[in-house]
Amino acid sequence: MNNSTLNTLLKEYEKKKFNADLKFEKAKNEFLESHPDLLEITNKLNSLALDISKAILNNDTEHAKSLKKEFETLKSKKEKLLQNIDVPPSAKEPLYECKICNDTGYVTLDNNKTVLCNCIKQKIFDIDFNKSNLGNLDKENFDNFDLELYSDVVDIKKYNAKISPRQNIQNIKDIALNFINNFDNTNEKNLLFTGNTGLR
Numbered sequence: 001m002n003n004s005t006l007n008t009l010l011k012e013y014e015k016k017k018f019n020a021d022l023k024f025e026k027a028k029n030e031f032l033e034s035h036p037d038l039l040e041i042t043n044k045l046n047s048l049a050l051d052i053s054k055a056i057l058n059n060d061t062e063h064a065k066s067l068k069k070e071f072e073t074l075k076s077k078k079e080k081l082l083q084n085i086d087v088p089p090s091a092k093e094p095l096y097e098c099k100i101c102n103d104t105g106y107v108t109l110d111n112n113k114t115v116l117c118n119c120i121k122q123k124i125f126d127i128d129f130n131k132s133n134l135g136n137l138d139k140e141n142f143d144n145f146d147l148e149l150y151s152d153v154v155d156i157k158k159y160n161a162k163i164s165p166r167q168n169i170q171n172i173k174d175i176a177l178n179f180i181n182n183f184d185n186t187n188e189k190n191l192l193f194t195g196n197t198g199l200r
């Protein structure tokens with residue numbers, strides 16, 4: 001894998017995530033501003049959360065306990081309020097392109113190992129694939145394969161074969177198709193194309 005491809009993609013992901021987060025913040029704020037009652041509760045909850053942290057830090061357990069109670073009451077009040085309001089999806093959570101990695105490009109596995117997400121792996125594959133000569137598969141494929149281009153004349157002297165070039169290419173096509181159709185079969189042998197340099 002090309003490192004600069006990964007770095008370019010990761011930069012794109014960073015931008016993508018930043019924009020999604022920004023859009024969400026904007027949508028959330030706009031939504032809250034149009035619902036003053038909800039905004040008030042949200043602000044109160046935020047400041048209560050801060051007070052709880054302070055009380056815990058100061059070892060003021062009793063105060064923290066009563067603040068937590070207040071917090072829970074207010075929280076359920078907010079939830080009740082939200083039941084009657086239609087929150088637009090954009091204001092509910094950031095709308096990331098990839099729900100698995102949240103547009104970070106990485107996922108953490110159960111063993112705490114961080115690996116590349118499949119979405120970014122696919123992108124790397126697509127880029128590498130296009131760089132190879134296989135990128136024009138949409139044009140050069142079996143559907144556009146024209147047997148008529150090959151002569152159906154048997155000429156042992158000219159072609160050094162007992163069959164016509166058309167029959168020969170038909171046989172090759174059958175072998176290639178058989179290979180593709182049995183690709184998942186572990187007993188299927190590999191296919192090797194050989195020829196002079198420049199043949200494709």
Ligand SMILES: [Zn+2]
Pocket residue numbers: 098099100101102103104105106117118119120
């Ligand atoms: Zn992903």
